[in-house]
Amino acid sequence: MRTTAMTAAATPGPAYNFAYLDEGTKRMIRRAILKGIAVPGYQVPFASREMPMPYGWGTGGVQVTAAILGPADVLKVIDQGADDTTNAVSIRAFFRKTAGIATTTRTVEATIVQTRHRIPETPLAAGQIIVYQVPIPEPLRFLEPRETETRTMHALEEYGLMHVKLYEDIARHGHIATTYAYPVKVEGRYVMDPSPLPKFDNPKMHRSPALQLFGAGREKRIYALPPYTDVRSLDFEDHPFTVQSFTEPCAVCGARNVYLDEVVTDDRGGRMFVCSDTDHCGTRRAEATP
Amino acid sequence: MGAFATTALATAAVAGGFADPVFDAQAVFRLLMGAMAEPGTVADLGARVAAPAPLVPAAAALLAALADGDTPVWMADPAGAGEAAARWLRFQTGAPITEDRAAATFALLPERHDPVGWASFPRGTSDYPDRSATLLLPVRDFAGGDGLVLAGPGIAAERRVAPAGLPEGFAAALAANRAGFPLGVDIVLVCGTAVLALPRSTRVREG
Numbered sequence: 001m002r003t004t005a006m007t008a009a010a011t012p013g014p015a016y017n018f019a020y021l022d023e024g025t026k027r028m029i030r031r032a033i034l035k036g037i038a039v040p041g042y043q044v045p046f047a048s049r050e051m052p053m054p055y056g057w058g059t060g061g062v063q064v065t066a067a068i069l070g071p072a073d074v075l076k077v078i079d080q081g082a083d084d085t086t087n088a089v090s091i092r093a094f095f096r097k098t099a100g101i102a103t104t105t106r107t108v109e110a111t112i113v114q115t116r117h118r119i120p121e122t123p124l125a126a127g128q129i130i131v132y133q134v135p136i137p138e139p140l141r142f143l144e145p146r147e148t149e150t151r152t153m154h155a156l157e158e159y160g161l162m163h164v165k166l167y168e169d170i171a172r173h174g175h176i177a178t179t180y181a182y183p184v185k186v187e188g189r190y191v192m193d194p195s196p197l198p199k200f201d202n203p204k205m206h207r208s209p210a211l212q213l214f215g216a217g218r219e220k221r222i223y224a225l226p227p228y229t230d231v232r233s234l235d236f237e238d239h240p241f242t243v244q245s246f247t248e249p250c251a252v253c254g255a256r257n258v259y260l261d262e263v264v265t266d267d268r269g270g271r272m273f274v275c276s277d278t279d280h281c282g283t284r285r286a287e288a289t290p
Numbered sequence: 291m292g293a294f295a296t297t298a299l300a301t302a303a304v305a306g307g308f309a310d311p312v313f314d315a316q317a318v319f320r321l322l323m324g325a326m327a328e329p330g331t332v333a334d335l336g337a338r339v340a341a342p343a344p345l346v347p348a349a350a351a352l353l354a355a356l357a358d359g360d361t362p363v364w365m366a367d368p369a370g371a372g373e374a375a376a377r378w379l380r381f382q383t384g385a386p387i388t389e390d391r392a393a394a395t396f397a398l399l400p401e402r403h404d405p406v407g408w409a410s411f412p413r414g415t416s417d418y419p420d421r422s423a424t425l426l427l428p429v430r431d432f433a434g435g436d437g438l439v440l441a442g443p444g445i446a447a448e449r450r451v452a453p454a455g456l457p458e459g460f461a462a463a464l465a466a467n468r469a470g471f472p473l474g475v476d477i478v479l480v481c482g483t484a485v486l487a488l489p490r491s492t493r494v495r496e497g
Contacts (some may be wrong), residue, residue, distance in 0.1 A: 017427045018312050027358055031395075034356075035420035036324045038476045038489035040443045044420045068323065123474045156417035187443060187491070189472065209446075211327045226327040226444035226491075 011169040019066040020098040025049055029067035029222065033213060036224035041186030043137050043153070049242050051217065053094075057087060059217030061114050061133035062094070068129065068213070069095065069112065074102045076110035077135040080119040081259065081276035088116070106277050117180075119201040121258050121280040124210035126227065130197045137223065139183045159191045162234060164273040170239055179244065186225065192229075200243045200259045205231040250275045253284040303377040306340030308354055314338045316357035321452065325487040326476070330440045330449035331431050334484045341385075342374035346478040349398055349426045350378070357385040357396055364394035364423075391423075399427045401455065405463030411475055413479070419472040422490075428454030429479045432486055442468075442492045453479055464494045 473488030
């Protein structure tokens with residue numbers, strides 16, 4: 001008794017299971033991930049848990065990461081490309097505390113990259129895993145609010161409504177005006193929401209050598225893209241899919257062909273465009289400095 | 291005598307589980323996830339469990355990592371030849387052992403199990419293709435058998451495998467399983483401590 005009490009007193013704070021989730025929850029999530037991998041692009045329902053952070057802060061991604069994480073993993077977390085924003089810093093700290101794992105901001109050093117709304121500019125390598133935080137996993141949700149209907153539409157491969165939506169964009173604006181969460185078709189079967197990525201990142205999903213996992217906590221869905229999976233952005237023959245292009249290079253590192261954020265610099269219309277991927281920008285600047 | 295026999299069985303069931311349940315389960319899952327994401331690759335799960343025959347070590351490790359009270363496990367003859375294995379699984383995982391194929395989440399197939407019988411395991415529904423069984427099929431070796439050429443998600447171009455000790459009609463059964471995509475069963479070949487996954491998304495031809 002005495003020993004137990006002393007041990008308990010010596011333990012700083014409450015002790016969590018490794019990576020916070022209990023083992024039963026991890027098994028349930030792991031089984032969902034395996035079925036997701038077997039049926040690429042299909043949304044597997046799972047019993048999403050309450051996490052010590054609000055919905056909308058990446059509870060789905062955090063649960064997927066917690067279920068796959070091991071002690072040897074090196075975790076990178078980005079929020080809109082940045083390693084140093086509140087969401088990214090908090091989730092890194094969460095896993096350092098509950099799993100004691102190493103974290104990094106370098107894309108090349110990471111074994112797992114958890115992301116909110118960007119894919120790193122540095123191409124992901126075979127063996128790496130990217131975990132997307134997804135707010136609304138159902139690509140048809142804003143066209144058809146009923147889950148029973150959208151489920152049937154996926155079952156029957158009935159995606160005409162999505163093409164009508166893209167066509168209406170063209171009729172109204174002269175081009176497809178969807179710029180983020182741009183729908184993709186996986187292996188010619190399931191239409192999938194790529195999470196609110198800028199469409200600039202869509203081509204990076206196509207035949208990526210990395211395993212891609214998607215977690216939606218509030219909506220309780222997990223889906224997956226195994227490496228080298230066909231991921232096509234929906235388009236029309238006469239209106240092919242194109243990504244955003246920028247006229248200027250990054251104002252800080254001079255990079256072209258990367259996704260840029262607009263930064264307002266004063267109240268007289270001054271602005272600059274800088275890399276959204278902070279690791280990519282920082283690495284380029286470090287290499288440029290002799 | 292009867293009491294002694296029961297004790298021996300019970301001891302065999304209690305022994306041989308994961309030494310480190312949290313990290314052994316994580317390691318087994320990650321290796322299996324890698325195998326499932328890249329069909330046709332062989333992943334050695336390591337010697338983490340000691341289970342009674344006819345449980346293959348890799349199948350035992352997979353179930354110890356993933357099975358629980360929510361996942362009925364089908365096996366042949368759980369009251370006869372498979373009794374020790376069934377007891378081990380019940381104690382280690384809490385999974386119900388079933389003889390009803392339609393209820394199975396995991397199925398421990400006997401060696402060279404006739405693929406005709408696979409049709410009675412759950413293949414999911416068109417609304418919920420994930421509600422399908424994962425079949426664990428023991429093979430003699432992952433090399434030396436007739437060649438199969440795999441393609442599909444997880445495979446850059448093509449991947450050649452040649453597992454030995456497959457049942458008659460295996461390639462045709464896999465092709466039929468793929469033809470029903472997104473419905474179908476997912477197959478994990480087990481041999482010793484290693485696995486080779488063939489999810490339903492994989493296209494296969496002989497060659």
